[in-house]
Amino acid sequence: MSKQKAVDNFERWAQLVQSIAETRGSNAKIELCANYLAQLSPSQLALACQYMGEGAFSNISGKRASIGSRTIGMAAADYCKIDYDIVFKACRTATGSSTETIQRLFENLTETRQKNILRHWDLAHISELAEKLAQTRARKDKQRILTRIWSGLSPLASKYFVRLLSQGSLRIGFESRSILQALAKIYEVDYEQLRYAHMLTGSIAKTAELVSTHSLDQAQFKLFNPIAFMLAAPIQSRSVKDWDTFIAEEKFDGMRCQLHAYGSKVELFSRDLNVVSNQFPELVDSFAIKDLPPVVLDGEICVFRESIIQPFQDLQKRMGVKKPTQALLSKYPVVFIGYDVLFLERESTVKQPLTQRRISIEKLSKTYKFPISSQHAVSSKKQVEQLFEQALAHGNEGLMLKQKNAPYSFGERKNHWLKVKQPSGSIDTVILYAQAGSGKRGGSYSDFTLGVSVKNDARYEEEFIPIGKAYGGYTDQEWKQLNKAIKGCIINRFGPTAQLHPEIVVELEFEAIQPNPRTKAKYTLRFPRFKAIRWDLSPSDVDSLEHVEMLFEEHQSKKRNPQKSSHSFLKPE
DNA sequence: ACTGATGCGTC
DNA sequence: GTCGGAC
DNA sequence: GTCCGACGACGCATCAGT
Numbered sequence: 001m002s003k004q005k006a007v008d009n010f011e012r013w014a015q016l017v018q019s020i021a022e023t024r025g026s027n028a029k030i031e032l033c034a035n036y037l038a039q040l041s042p043s044q045l046a047l048a049c050q051y052m053g054e055g056a057f058s059n060i061s062g063k064r065a066s067i068g069s070r071t072i073g074m075a076a077a078d079y080c081k082i083d084y085d086i087v088f089k090a091c092r093t094a095t096g097s098s099t100e101t102i103q104r105l106f107e108n109l110t111e112t113r114q115k116n117i118l119r120h121w122d123l124a125h126i127s128e129l130a131e132k133l134a135q136t137r138a139r140k141d142k143q144r145i146l147t148r149i150w151s152g153l154s155p156l157a158s159k160y161f162v163r164l165l166s167q168g169s170l171r172i173g174f175e176s177r178s179i180l181q182a183l184a185k186i187y188e189v190d191y192e193q194l195r196y197a198h199m200l201t202g203s204i205a206k207t208a209e210l211v212s213t214h215s216l217d218q219a220q221f222k223l224f225n226p227i228a229f230m231l232a233a234p235i236q237s238r239s240v241k242d243w244d245t246f247i248a249e250e251k252f253d254g255m256r257c258q259l260h261a262y263g264s265k266v267e268l269f270s271r272d273l274n275v276v277s278n279q280f281p282e283l284v285d286s287f288a289i290k291d292l293p294p295v296v297l298d299g300e301i302c303v304f305r306e307s308i309i310q311p312f313q314d315l316q317k318r319m320g321v322k323k324p325t326q327a328l329l330s331k332y333p334v335v336f337i338g339y340d341v342l343f344l345e346r347e348s349t350v351k352q353p354l355t356q357r358r359i360s361i362e363k364l365s366k367t368y369k370f371p372i373s374s375q376h377a378v379s380s381k382k383q384v385e386q387l388f389e390q391a392l393a394h395g396n397e398g399l400m401l402k403q404k405n406a407p408y409s410f411g412e413r414k415n416h417w418l419k420v421k422q423p424s425g426s427i428d429t430v431i432l433y434a435q436a437g438s439g440k441r442g443g444s445y446s447d448f449t450l451g452v453s454v455k456n457d458a459r460y461e462e463e464f465i466p467i468g469k470a471y472g473g474y475t476d477q478e479w480k481q482l483n484k485a486i487k488g489c490i491i492n493r494f495g496p497t498a499q500l501h502p503e504i505v506v507e508l509e510f511e512a513i514q515p516n517p518r519t520k521a522k523y524t525l526r527f528p529r530f531k532a533i534r535w536d537l538s539p540s541d542v543d544s545l546e547h548v549e550m551l552f553e554e555h556q557s558k559k560r561n562p563q564k565s566s567h568s569f570l571k572p573e
Numbered sequence: 574a575c576t577g578a579t580g581c582g583t584c
Numbered sequence: 585g586t587c588g589g590a591c
Numbered sequence: 592g593t594c595c596g597a598c599g600a601c602g603c604a605t606c607a608g609t
Contacts (some may be wrong), residue, residue: 068580139606177594180600232585255583272582312584319583320603413593441597471598472587514600527586528599
C-alpha cells in the first residue's frame with residue numbers, strides 16, 4: 001500500500017478524530033487537525049473536512065441516511081448476537097452513548113471481533129457506502145448493509161461511521177469553526193474571510209475545496225442559494241439602556257423563511273436551509289406573479305385567517321405537508337411577512353445598516369404589494385413594555401429589538417437582535433420518573449418526568465400523573481444534589497428508567513399549555529424547563545391538574561386581536 | 574388497508 | 585425552541 | 592460575547608407488521 005493511501009484511508013481519519021476528541025483545549029485540537037489536513041490532496045481534504053463538520057453528506061446535498069438510533073442499535077445487537085432490549089440498551093445507559101456502546105461491544109466480543117476484516121477503505125468509498133444506505137428504503141436492508149460495513153471497519157471507525165450518519169455533529173468538541181481555523185492556518189488566509197466564504201457556500205467541503213485551490217473569491221452570494229439566518233439572543237443576556245439605538249418589531253410565532261425571487265421564479269427556504277416551496281404553493285404563486293427584481297427576503301410564515309394571526313399549532317399542520325390539498329390550503333391560509341432584505345438587484349445588502357435595508361424593503365413592499373413587519377421607534381423601557389403588551393394582544397410571542405446600525409450578521413447569534421419574551425407561567429410539580437442522560441450527561445439521572453396532582457380528582461385513580469418531561473434549567477451542582485436525593489426514593493426500575501416515590505418538588509416554567517388528547521393529563525407544556533428545585537415544598541404542595549386546566553382556560557379566553565386598529569404587519573393594497 | 578413505531582424538521 | 589457551561 | 596451540547600412537544604411521512 002502506498003504512503004498516500006495510508007493517509008487517505010478512513011481508519012486514519014477515525015484515529016485523528018479520536019485524538020481530537022481526547023485532546024483538551026481548542027488550540028491543541030486545531031493544531032492536530034491542521035497537521036493531518038496538510039497531508040491530504042484537495043479532494044481528500046474536502047471529504048475529511050466534510051466528515052468532521054457535516055457528516056456523511058454535505059449540507060448542500062440535501063441527502064439523508066434516514067436511519068435512526070433504534071434501527072442502528074438493533075443492527076448492532078444483531079451483529080453482536082446479543083439481545084437489544086436487555087444488553088444493548090443497558091450498555092447504552094451505562095456509557096450514555098449508542099456509538100460508544102457499539103465500539104466497546106465490537107472490541108470486546110470475541111465472536112464479533114473474528115468477523116472483522118479491515119478493508120482500509122478510503123474516504124471516497126465511505127461516501128459511496130453512506131450513499132448506498134441513503135438509497136435503500138427498507139430498514140431491514142439498511143441493517144444488512146450496515147453490518148456488512150462494520151465487518152470491514154475497526155471498532156473505532158465503526159463508531160465514527162455511525163456518527164457520520166446522524167444529522168448532528170460528531171460530538172468531539174470540534175465544530176465547523178475550528179475546522180475553518182485549521183484551514184485558515186494551513187493556507188494562511190484570514191479566518192474572517194474564510195468564515196464569510198463558508199457562509200456563502202453553506203458547506204465545509206465546498207469551502208475546503210475553494211481554499212485549497214486558492215479560489216475563495218468564487219464564493220459569492222447567489223440567488224437561490226440560501227445563506228444562514230441571523231439569530232437573536234434573549235434580552236436578559238444584555239442590559240439594555242440605550243433604547244433609542246434599537247427599533248422594535250413584534251416577534252411572530254411562525255416559521256422563519258428566506259424567500260428568493262427573480263421574475264417568475266420563487267424559492268422558499270426554512271431555518272435549516274431546506275427548500276419548503278412545495279409546502280407553501282400559494283406563497284410561491286403569489287410572489288411569482290409580482291415579477292420581482294432579483295431579491296432575497298428574510299421573514300416569517302404565519303397562518304392568517306379573518307385578519308387574525310393564528311396559533312403555531314395551526315401552522316404545524318402545514319409545515320410537514322409536501323403536497324397540500326386545496327382543503328388544507330383554505331383551512332390554514334398563510335402569509336409571508338417580510339422583515340429584512342439580504343440581496344437586491346445585483347448585490348448583497350447584508351453589510352448595510354438595518355435602517356438602510358429597511359428603506360429598501362419598505363419601497364419593495366409598496367411597489368410589489370407584499371406584507372412587511374410594522375417597525376416602531378423606541379426610546380424607553382416603558383414604551384417597550386407597552387409594545388410588548390400589544391404584541392401579546394395580537395397573538396404574537398413578544399418583541400424583537402434590533403440594533404439600527406447593525407449589519408445582517410448571517411449565521412450568528414449576536415446581541416444585535418434581542419428577543420423579548422415572558423414565560424407564560426410556572427407550576428409546582430413532583431418528579432415521578434428519572435432517566436439517565438447521554439453524552440456528558442451519561443450515567444446519571446438527568447431527564448425527569450414531572451407530575452401534577454390528581455389526588456382529589458374523581459377522573460383519576462392515581463395521586464399524580466405526568467404533565468411533561470424536563471432536562472434544562474438546573475445547574476451542575478443542582479444536578480448532583482438531585483441525583484443524591486433520587487437514590488433515596490427509587491421504588492422501581494424499568495430498564496434505564498427509575499420510578500420514584502413522589503418527594504422532590506420542582507417549579508416548572510413553560511411557554512404555553514397545549515391540549516393533547518393522547519396524554520393522560522390531556523395537556524402538555526411547550527418548552528418546559530426547571531425554574532427551581534423546591535426543597536422547601538412537599539408533595540402536598542404540588543399543583544393540581546385542575547389548576548393547569550384553569551390556567552389553560554384563562555389563556556384561551558384572551559382573544560387574539562384582529563389586525564385592524566393596530567398592526568403587527570403592513571400589507572399595502 | 575390499517576395501525577403503531579420510527580425518523581425528521583419545526584418551534 | 586430552552587438552558588447552563590465551556591471557550 | 593458567542594458557541595455548543597443536551598434536552599422539550601408536536602405533526603407529518605414512511606415503514607414494519609398484521
